[in-house]
Amino acid sequence: xxxxxxxxxxxxxxxxxxxxLNCSFTDSAxxxxxxxxxxxxxxxxxxxxxxxxxxxxxxGRLNASLDKSSGRxxxxxxxxxxxxxxxxxxxxxxxxxSKLTFGTGTRLxxxx
Amino acid sequence: EAGVTQFPSHSVIxxxxxxxxxxxxxxxxxxxxWYRRVxxxxxxxxxxxxxxxxxxxxxxxxxxxxxxxxxxxYSTLKVQPAELEDSGVYFCASSxxxxxxxxxxxxxxxxxxxxxxx
Numbered sequence: 001x002x003x004x005x006x007x008x009x010x011x012x013x014x015x016x017x018x019x020x021l022n023c024s025f026t027d028s029a030x031x032x033x034x035x036x037x038x039x040x041x042x043x044x045x046x047x048x049x050x051x052x053x054x055x056x057x058x059x060g061r062l063n064a065s066l067d068k069s070s071g072r073x074x075x076x077x078x079x080x081x082x083x084x085x086x087x088x089x090x091x092x093x094x095x096x097x098s099k100l101t102f103g104t105g106t107r108l109x110x111x112x
Numbered sequence: 113e114a115g116v117t118q119f120p121s122h123s124v125i126x127x128x129x130x131x132x133x134x135x136x137x138x139x140x141x142x143x144x145x146w147y148r149r150v151x152x153x154x155x156x157x158x159x160x161x162x163x164x165x166x167x168x169x170x171x172x173x174x175x176x177x178x179x180x181x182x183x184x185x186y187s188t189l190k191v192q193p194a195e196l197e198d199s200g201v202y203f204c205a206s207s208x209x210x211x212x213x214x215x216x217x218x219x220x221x222x223x224x225x226x227x228x229x230x
Contacts, residue, residue: 004154034218043118043203043223089155098143098207099157099168100219 002027002094006103013080014111021075021106023090028071031093034100035064035075038087047088048075080110114138116222118204124228130192133225135204137186143167143207144187145219146179150200158202161187194229201226 003026013019023033032051036044048057048064050073056065063076073090087107091100117136125131137144146158158177159169163184172179176195181187191198205219 032218036221041226043116044205044221046218046220049218091155098160099145099171100147100155101157102147102155104154 002030002092002101004090004092004101004103006088006090006106008106009104010107010109012109012111015080015082017080017110018076018078019080019108021077021088021090021108023073023075023103025071025073025092025094025101027094028068029094030068033064033066033073033090033092035062035073036089036091038089038105040086044089077108080108082110082112085109116204116206116220118202118222118225120225121223122226122228124230125194127196127229128193130190131194131227133189133191133202133204133227135187135189135222137204137206138220141206141208141220142184143209144181145205145207146187146189147203147205147221148200149203149224150197155203158189191227194227196229199227199229 005024007022034049035047037047038044050057050066061078066073087105089105091102123131142163144161147155149155157171159179160167161181164181178190201224203221203224205221207219
């Protein structure tokens, strides 16, 4: 059974700092890994999707890496801004099922 | 292109009542999924439709939950009768294809329906 863990559960950083969010999964036989952002009271916004054959994906100030063999992914946010404050979730697609397994998320607060 | 639309955005009902949640996927997306997040827990899969057929309903908690997708377009999730533990946020998502290897865009999620059972 796939389990996804995200560390830390919460993080507070001053504006401008670079930061790393971590995601680990127990079953390395994944099809892809997706990072989402959730703002309070809002839905999930897809940030980056990494296929199992890829090592990383970049979008603007965001860079996600994937090490499938070790069951880890990181989301790197450069030059953080207050607008980055949100909960960040990673989710993996495993096996033949089409369902995503989510982590519990990292709640990020970027302060002025 | 319109995204995944869910309504209502919030619903407060009394224990024992019935509630119906609706999801309109992105046009052309045959695959529709329901997920739910109970307070303090991770988001968990409920079920998956391919067009109007239930492909996987292994995550449905019990027979008080009934999902339908008439005509392969919008979907409804009915909870009858609602219990306190059903409170949470119910998300709907859609995707273009089922096989992840041929779907580079992943899933698009709706804003969710926050259900509170009192």
